[in-house]
Amino acid sequence: MLKAPQTRDPFAGDGFAGAVVEWFVETGRHDLPWRQTADPYAILVSEIMLQQTQVATVLERGYFTRWLERFPDPAALAAAAEPEVLKCWEGLGYYNRARNLQKAARALIEEHGGSFPGELDKIRALPGVGRYTAGAIASIAFGRAAAVVDGNVVRVFARLFDFREAVDTPAAQKRFWEWAERLVPENRPREYNAGLMELGQRVCLRTSPACLACPVADWCAATDPAALPIKNGGPKTVFVTERVLFAVRDGRLLLERESGSRRRGLWKLPALPEDFAGEAPPVMLETKYSITHHRVDLIVQGWAGDPTGLSAGPNPVESEGELAWFDLQTEVPAIAMPSPYRRAVETILARQKA
């Protein structure tokens, strides 16, 4: 990697922040829908959606715009029924984000009289809002000089300060926050924070950083930027098999609602017991999906036409949650299902139609 040596100190004066701000003002993505608004609620929605989720996913699949059309303000979201809230979130994952967003809307109504607080600690107290999100809202929506540290900032800082230790430790995170607090400027913190993150997203790339195009290369101490940041990594992938039932009766599909988990309130194909071998319904579909550090082999079993096997003998369903039948035409499309099950159902239905 070709990269000029460091010649300037990020902490000396406001040159570093000024360079980030200038770069953002001149070349930033000002067309993003959440940059077309000054509404703190809309900024909150965007920041929650963007947690651990790529810009392209939120943007191209229309989640942000659709959400604001359906829930244009905290009052609309606070008054909504949770199933509809989850349905609007379907496919984004981390469904507690949607539930917390509604809790936050209710807190805005009930504890703040419907007006959005501009103080960092009050923003931070909203459900689902952690240190990053609070800083992002305070700076972007209110112009406060609050720091942000996300995955992009970690990568930029690891290189800027040539940080050759693991970044995914509490001690390292503490240092990144200290650096962020020291560097965030009183002048134009909105453009600085947005620019710092966008720099990580578009220039300070993970595997091939574009140092020749970087506006802060003069301040960067890294000699081998592509080797940073260093991570310990998470747990190893666990491979599991999941057998579920596809049962249709009178045009209605049997689904199970998860109860205790964080996918609570979402509907899935009911689980079949592991040892359900002898009289098991035939395999209709086998597919794979990943969830956190699990790699799941999803096997859908059932009777395409005549589900007599379902009513014969004991209930073949191993269920921890509530079971219910949903009309395939009208109800199944309207309820919230995790993506793997949604895809499986649609694949099977399309196959039967053909």
Next chain:
DNA sequence: GATGCGTGGTC
């Protein structure tokens, strides 16, 4: 402080 959480994209 470690762990669990959803999904889609990337190389």
Next chain:
DNA sequence: TGACCAAGCAT
């Protein structure tokens, strides 16, 4: 193609 990752948070 499998491991890694992306605008983190709550418990």
